[in-house]
Amino acid sequence: MKIITVCGLGVGSSLILKMTVEKIAREIGLDCDIEHWDMGTIAGVPHDLIMSSNDLKGSFPENIVNIVYVDNIVDVNEVKEKLIQFLNEKGGNY
């Protein structure tokens, strides 16, 4: 699956979140490709899931539905819990 991590400029926080997600993906054996990107140009980027921080809630285009927001981009436990919850909701289609 393709996961995109997003922050305002797409160079700082999104990259840190990407590293957190990469670590979790290795741990739970999730086969995925992760990129980091900025909010302004995200509309044209193909993805299965977008992960971002809470402060960007409500800023994404309405047609983007698969978004998971986290409070702390370096908190492995929180990010893992929310990622697994998303995967379960999607019924393990990935």
Added chain:
Amino acid sequence: MLDLFINLLQTPAIVLGLVALVGLLLQKKKANQVFTGTLKTVLGLLILSGGSGLIVNALAPFSELFADVFNLTGLVPFDEAVVGALQANVPIIARTSAIILAAGFFVNIVLARFTPLKYIFLTGHMMWIMSVVLAFVLHASGYEETTIMVVGSILQGAFLTLLPAIAQPTMRRITGGNTIAYGHLTTIGVVSSAWIGRLLGDPKKDVEKIKLPESLSFFKDTASSVAIVMGIFYLGLAIVAGPERVAVYAGEQNFLVWGLLGALGFTAGILVLLQGVRMFLGELVPSFKGIADKLVPGAIPALDCPAIFGFAPTALMIGFIFSIFGMTVGMIVSGLVFGIVPLISIIGGFFTGGAAGIMGNATGGPRGAMVAGFVYGLWLTVPVAATYEIFDLTQFGVTGTSLLVSDALVALPLFKIPLVGIGVFVALYVWYSIRELKYKKENS
């Protein structure tokens, strides 16, 4: 043959590609990942210098016209454009800064491992800006290549270990813990602004009870907000100048169309540059983090400013709005005092003005957030104008733009005479190490 290698090693894109290569090998990545990672780092650096070229090109006629119309120097401060252009135009700065970026990181690791300051600075674009600023100031002071590399690397590592420590007492109030730190070259600006906010504020009031219009969140989209603000500046200038004076630059083109396309060209340059930064740091930062995780137990990652945005979204917007007020006042003051007008930076206002608001809220409640945002707006303008004449960037082919981040602007005059700078620096390092040890003692 030897010539070929020397030539390759003198290209900053290749040097940083090699740094990424070593980092990827140390992490024991697969061969294809090592190859693509190295390649992307090199390409990223080439893309970002292309982007900074676009920005400088869009700004050159704007700043000439601005000077012509107002008899003042107009600047659009943007750090990445400055350092990108310095690297593209001055080979010695390019070579030495690449080494400073990499070796400085290892100095950061050694200091975090063996001194009380446990911060690992992970905000890649800020590390990059600092490395070029240090290479620039040492080069401008007349030092030769080896000295620039050695002194620059030590200063880089020490600076990036110290900065998060300066912000950490405030960060602990914001995050309620000690797990993340502030890793940004605006530390001196936002912390001093929050300190003033504390003097005038009341931390018992809760800023999050204030309701702000939702339409403000529009500014989170960098591309649109930069285009609109620059559109106002370009079109405003074109209208004040009138069609005749604009025709010098626009030729046959309508003067309003010229203004509009100038603003859009600038924005496009920023987007290209950010894409380059994204590619060039996408491999480097994870390599750095992988190495730090192995070598520094108990390290605290120092992160880019949005890492604290989620803790106080309202304070973020208040800091942003008041930093715009502060920048407006600062523009006028700078114009009157220095004859230089640093125009409002919407990226600076949103990201780092927002951070100042959050820090000000932590120390002084809603009023603290407002004061901190406003004072920080002054930081984003007055020092820009004050240091512009001392460090003449135009002789290195960088016109119309300037550095913006407070810590780089403080580092410039501080290290102009390196021995003075180093003295001040060591004193601060010792002071914050003692504070850090005190904090550990109280919380263990």
